[in-house]
Amino acid sequence: MTKQLRIALAGNANVGKSAIFNQLTGLNQVVGNWPGKTVERAEGTLHFKGYTIRVIDLPGIYSLSTFSMEEIVSRDYIAVEKPDVIVNVIDASALERNLYFTLQLLELEAPLIVDLNQVDFAAKKGIRINIDKLSEALGVPVIPTVAITGSGVTELLSTVIAVANGERKLAPLKVRFGAEVEKRVQELQILVENKLPQICKVYPARWVAIKLLEKDSDIIGKLKNYVGAAEVLEHAEELAAELEKIHGEPSPVILASERYTIANKIAKAVTVFEAPPRISLEQKIDSLTTHKLIGYPILAIIILCMFTLIFVGGSQLSATLDLFFGALSSNFESWLLHFLDNTTANLINKGILGGIIAGITIALPYIIPFYIILALLEDSGYLPRAAFLMDNLMHKIGLHGKAFIPLIIGYGCSVPACIGCKIMETERERFLAAFVVTLIPCAARTVVILGLVGRFVGLHVALALYAFDLILIFILGRIVFKALPGEPVGLIMEMPPYKKPSLKIVLTKTWSRTKDFVYIAFPIIIVGSLTITALDIIGFMNYITAGARPLISGWLGLPAEAGIPLIFGILRKELTLILLSELIPLESLSAVQMIVFAIVTMIYIPCVATIAALLKEFGWRKALAITIIDVAAALLVGGLAYNLLAIFMS
Amino acid sequence: MIRRRRRGLNKKKVSVDANGLSVLTELAEGEKAVIVRASGGFGLVRRLAEMGLTPGVEIKLIRKCPFNGPVEIEVRSVTLALGCGVASRILVKPLKDEPHD
Numbered sequence: 001m002t003k004q005l006r007i008a009l010a011g012n013a014n015v016g017k018s019a020i021f022n023q024l025t026g027l028n029q030v031v032g033n034w035p036g037k038t039v040e041r042a043e044g045t046l047h048f049k050g051y052t053i054r055v056i057d058l059p060g061i062y063s064l065s066t067f068s069m070e071e072i073v074s075r076d077y078i079a080v081e082k083p084d085v086i087v088n089v090i091d092a093s094a095l096e097r098n099l100y101f102t103l104q105l106l107e108l109e110a111p112l113i114v115d116l117n118q119v120d121f122a123a124k125k126g127i128r129i130n131i132d133k134l135s136e137a138l139g140v141p142v143i144p145t146v147a148i149t150g151s152g153v154t155e156l157l158s159t160v161i162a163v164a165n166g167e168r169k170l171a172p173l174k175v176r177f178g179a180e181v182e183k184r185v186q187e188l189q190i191l192v193e194n195k196l197p198q199i200c201k202v203y204p205a206r207w208v209a210i211k212l213l214e215k216d217s218d219i220i221g222k223l224k225n226y227v228g229a230a231e232v233l234e235h236a237e238e239l240a241a242e243l244e245k246i247h248g249e250p251s252p253v254i255l256a257s258e259r260y261t262i263a264n265k266i267a268k269a270v271t272v273f274e275a276p277p278r279i280s281l282e283q284k285i286d287s288l289t290t291h292k293l294i295g296y297p298i299l300a301i302i303i304l305c306m307f308t309l310i311f312v313g314g315s316q317l318s319a320t321l322d323l324f325f326g327a328l329s330s331n332f333e334s335w336l337l338h339f340l341d342n343t344t345a346n347l348i349n350k351g352i353l354g355g356i357i358a359g360i361t362i363a364l365p366y367i368i369p370f371y372i373i374l375a376l377l378e379d380s381g382y383l384p385r386a387a388f389l390m391d392n393l394m395h396k397i398g399l400h401g402k403a404f405i406p407l408i409i410g411y412g413c414s415v416p417a418c419i420g421c422k423i424m425e426t427e428r429e430r431f432l433a434a435f436v437v438t439l440i441p442c443a444a445r446t447v448v449i450l451g452l453v454g455r456f457v458g459l460h461v462a463l464a465l466y467a468f469d470l471i472l473i474f475i476l477g478r479i480v481f482k483a484l485p486g487e488p489v490g491l492i493m494e495m496p497p498y499k500k501p502s503l504k505i506v507l508t509k510t511w512s513r514t515k516d517f518v519y520i521a522f523p524i525i526i527v528g529s530l531t532i533t534a535l536d537i538i539g540f541m542n543y544i545t546a547g548a549r550p551l552i553s554g555w556l557g558l559p560a561e562a563g564i565p566l567i568f569g570i571l572r573k574e575l576t577l578i579l580l581s582e583l584i585p586l587e588s589l590s591a592v593q594m595i596v597f598a599i600v601t602m603i604y605i606p607c608v609a610t611i612a613a614l615l616k617e618f619g620w621r622k623a624l625a626i627t628i629i630d631v632a633a634a635l636l637v638g639g640l641a642y643n644l645l646a647i648f649m650s
Numbered sequence: 651m652i653r654r655r656r657r658g659l660n661k662k663k664v665s666v667d668a669n670g671l672s673v674l675t676e677l678a679e680g681e682k683a684v685i686v687r688a689s690g691g692f693g694l695v696r697r698l699a700e701m702g703l704t705p706g707v708e709i710k711l712i713r714k715c716p717f718n719g720p721v722e723i724e725v726r727s728v729t730l731a732l733g734c735g736v737a738s739r740i741l742v743k744p745l746k747d748e749p750h751d
Contacts, residue, residue: 063700096726097702249705250692256699292716388731391720400733491720491733492697
């Protein structure tokens with residue numbers, strides 16, 4: 001019988017934790033959300049020396065406080081679920097900051113192994129770390145690894161097993177603060193042990209004491225329901241106030257300083273700086289790409305190259321696949337007719353196969369190349385630079401630089417972009433970013449804009465539409481930003497050093513994202529496509545055309561038939577154009593009608609797959625809110641555009 | 651106290667108060683300073699401390715973006731980007747130029 005083990009990877013962002021996770025689990029991983037949270041949860045399994053090991057990749061965080069959902073999820077997992085071993089992945093080139101987190105894991109009294117990652121990169125910077133000394137200082141095993149090549153991973157696993165089965169004993173460092181703080185922590189710890197024995201079964205008493213001194217809202221909330229908590233909380237407040245009086249700082253800052261003092265001491269004792277760091281190629285690239293003048297044109301060129309690659313490559317691939325699947329679909333239907341009547345065959349073919357084809361013809365040609373380029377930009381470390389450059393502009397719509405990343409993703413596909421809004425710190429920021437993302441014309445919408453306006457009215461008009469969209473995003477973003485309660489959060493972001501992207505990581509990321517997309521998007525596309533085909537067959541569409549006539553013809557100035565493509569377009573946006581061309585010759589539309597049609601397509605809620613992503617990330621209320629605002633804005637702006645353009649262009 | 655400053659796009663007057671204290675955004679590129687304290691909301695101050703910006707720590711301003719853009723600093727061998735709103739809440743004590751830098 002194989003023995004089971006559960007281990008968790010914990011560490012800062014940008015330390016190569018995901019790379020370690022990939023080395024451990026390969027493609028054998030499932031990415032989802034933590035139950036009820038918009039926090040990503042990656043899990044995988046591996047077999048090693050007769051053990052089946054489940055690996056949980058905790059989110060990359062800098063602390064175990066309550067700044068973000070990620071931090072709460074992580075510490076609850078460690079404290080409550082009690083995995084057999086915690087592997088703390090730390091970056092050898094930024095030891096001090098990483099040890100700050102390690103110390104907090106030690107406070108939680110978790111069974112710890114330290115994975116000293118990126119030792120190669122640190123060596124390049126002239127930093128050498130004495131492994132034995134570090135292990136001795138922390139009292140836990142320290143295994144050096146290079147995640148990209150997988151060096152050290154086998155030893156890491158052997159150590160995990162040795163620790164889990166007790167062969168290797170840990171003697172973890174007991175974190176002790178300076179006298180003033182330490183005295184109060186111990187005093188409070190005793191009180192917690194006496195008054196709240198129940199809570200001590202879950203969390204270490206000392207840790208609870210520290211968190212109470214730090215005024216940790218999550219822990220305070222958890223304690224409140226217990227008998228005897230009031231006295232503890234009151235005393236904790238007094239002690240914290242005393243500390244604040246002595247140091248003149250808020251208590252969390254005092255404790256952070258204490259931890260950093262210890263981290264600094266350990267880091268200094270175990271680090272040897274070998275060569276004075278020379279200016280490397282990476283640093284030169286860094287100063288060019290974040291340069292206050294040159295940085296922007298570089299950003300523009302990179303984005304432009306990216307889109308050209310995706311659209312030129314994507315549209316060709318898409319056309320080829322369409323041909324292939326078109327033939328397949330008609331063959332499939334005639335084959336179905338051998339068994340079924342006309343209506344059912346049509347329903348199955350158009351509804352189910354049509355949905356799958358729709359998914360594949362977008363997913364393969366546009367999304368995969370986009371994901372590859374995105375992973376390259378991510379893995380090389382360029383995205384934070386872009387976020388840095390765009391911070392100023394993003395503040396105008398109540399976001400900060402980091403939001404630029406999902407925005408860029410949005411030009412490829414709204415689904416991963418909505419999921420990508422997770423990188424924002426607060427729920428408010430996430431929602432705002434997701435709202436803006438839905439207004440960004442994705443690849444499918446670009447097909448409509450270029451295929452209709454670009455082809456028949458002129459490329460310059462199509463480009464003007466993009467510019468118009470940016471202005472609109474700015475205005476709508478600002479309105480929603482002002483309407484949302486709460487304060488905007490400023491940018492605090494680590495800038496990881498540039499590095500050569502690893503092919504393996506890029507491909508793994510692309511694969512898992514594509515898989516994610518297929519899981520979220522395909523079921524919805526198929527169900528949606530089936531529903532609309534069914535509605536069409538029972539003749540419901542005629543009612544819709546008639547019902548929507550005042551809106552479509554009266555307000556938007558489009559032919560009444562255009563209502564159907566706009567409804568079908570909810571499945572996939574380029575369907576609007578395909579259906580429109582089937583219903584009426586595109587040449588018969590006036591320039592104004594084309595522009596209005598493109599504007600409405602561009603702004604109204606991207607597609608069912610995006611709605612599904614919003615549902616998954618934000619719940620139905622917010623998904624509905626975004627949908628309604630988008631549709632309303634599309635109709636409003638489309639109508640205004642028609643009425644204004646009709647005056648100017650007649 | 652008069653100090654030399656590199657010419658940058660940011661033409662804001664350098665203000666160093668009587669105690670020799672200044673605001674992070676007013677450092678010149680390449681200039682070093684020691685964090686005195688951060689003011690602002692509880693969450694922000696704590697966050698900054700957790701990212702290593704605790705009182706007394708030495709930092710170096712690497713670069714800043716024009717028009718009140720974000721700043722990039724080095725602290726504890728890590729590079730951080732801070733939005734202007736965040737950086738302007740951090741009080742620092744500039745270090746005199748070291749002769750061998």
